[in-house]
Amino acid sequence: MLKQQLSQKLSQKLSPQQIQLMKLIQLPTVAFEQKIKQELEENPALESGKEQDDEYEDVDNTQDDEHDIIDTDFDVDEYLSDDEVPNYKTYSNNYSPDDDDNKVPYAAGKTFFDHLKSQIHTFRLDDEEEQIADFLIGSIDHAGYIRRSIEDIIDDLAFTQSLYVTKEKVQKVLNIVQRLDPVGVGASDLKECLIIQLKRKPESKDVSIAHNILKNAFDMFSKKHYTKLKQKFKLSDEELKSAIEQIEHLNPKPGASYSSRSKPVDQVTPDFTIKIKNDELELTLNSRNVPHMHISKDYNNMLKSYKENALKTKDQKKALLFIKQKLDSAKWFIDAIKQRQNTLLSTMNCIMDIQREYFLTGDEKNLKPMILKDVAEKIDMDISTVSRVANSKYVDTPYGIMLIKDFFSESMKNDEGDDVSTREIKNILQNIIDNEDKKKPYTDSKLVEALKKKGYPIARRTVAKYREVLDIPVARLRKEL
Secondary structure (H helix, E strand, O other), X not given: OOOOOOOOOOOOOOOHHHHHHHHHHOOOHHHHHHHHHHHHHHOOOEEEOOOOOOOOOOHHHHOOOOOOOOOOOOOHHHHHHHOOOOHHHHOOOOOOHHHOOOOOOOXXXXXXXXXXXXXXXXXXXXXXXXXXXXXXXXXXXOOOEOOOOHHHHHHHHHHHHOOOOOHHHHHHHHHHHOOOOOOOOOEOOXXXXXXXXXXXXXXXHHHHHHHHHHHHOHHHHHOOOHHHHHHHHOOOHHHHHHHHHHHHOOOOOHHHHHHHHHOOOOOOOOOEEEEEEOXXXXXXXXXXXXXXXXXXXXXXXXXXXXXXXXXXXXXXXXXXXXXXXHHHHHHHHHHHHHHHHHHHHHHHHHHHHHOHHHHHHOOHHHOOOEOHHHHHHHHOXXXXXXHXXXXXXXXXXXXXXXXXXXXXXXXXXXXXXXXXXXXXXXXHHHHHHHOOOOOOOOOHHHHHHHHHHOOOOOOHHHHHHHHHHOOOOOHHHHOOO
């Protein structure tokens, strides 16, 4: 049964101007310059360069009551999905892994798989074997491994290629693929990859011992149970050390070593520059490639002429709407650029004031604990706005180019009750581990004691957390002979 009822709902929508501003704020300098070029190409009412001396009326002054600002075709809901900030960003842990954009463009050229296929044709193979070889090469991942069993490959050849082959034939072709360059490609796992590489080395006692260790005691080797290895193979310290050195010089990811050659070197263009002049900090925004922009005088005059024409045909009305839309869009874009500049400078000025001691000295011990909320409250802006600035912008300091996000960190108390940055603690932890005796590396409990002596009373689970963040393995895996 149908019912009618009255309900009240309160919702918040972003205006097209706000959407445009948010999108511009999060763009780094190079992408921002490209966006300006794109806008200049797409909107004929927007022009670059300095305006002529004879001023003309602003777009707002040419609009009458009949035609207010035209609502351009912006789909607001399309952009709202990433504008809400999760609660976790307002507290100590300000960042999500999703904030990082890890995409790296690849240079055009010969791919890893083309490199392998060009080699396979140097072997004498019949048509069936060539088909198997191409399929095997296509199954290799970017690290250089074929992580599928021969049985699965046989099934796939039957279903996708209508090719019915025996296990022995696939194994024969696989052995040929494993002879390709880079050495170790086509292995099913790390153990096989290392063994393939050892087989290509000149024969020696060290290589023989290393091969024996990998083949018969790989688990002991991977867990660095050196005492057990010496007992099992009756080796001296020097013999074991020489064999392990042979293994450590092998490549665990043969495919990655080839792929990395086709990647260009990333160049960072800083968005801000901080300089020290007379013991004072000077902040500048990088806008050297951003042209002066203004609204087209010709379009403004066309709008006036259409409005002054009393008799308007259907085509003239369409032209009038088009001109007004382009003029409104141009004005919004110019205003958004000005607001972007003010927002970026306000945010970075606040960060610079908070971290003043660090920027003057370059000593990371002077980095103060700072989270997004601290900056947002001081400049009276939303946390999402500060996040957009911090996540994608770089600053050129006297100590190198740095990501602004790196200046944010949580706080902890030292033994004197003062707040210290967790980044400072991580650096001290890294230094302790770098200078430890690798024959007897510190356990997490020993690291707790070492940090406590330096004035940082931290729990063992916190030390373990920081060690994992720094990508440092446990003590047993750091042990060396």
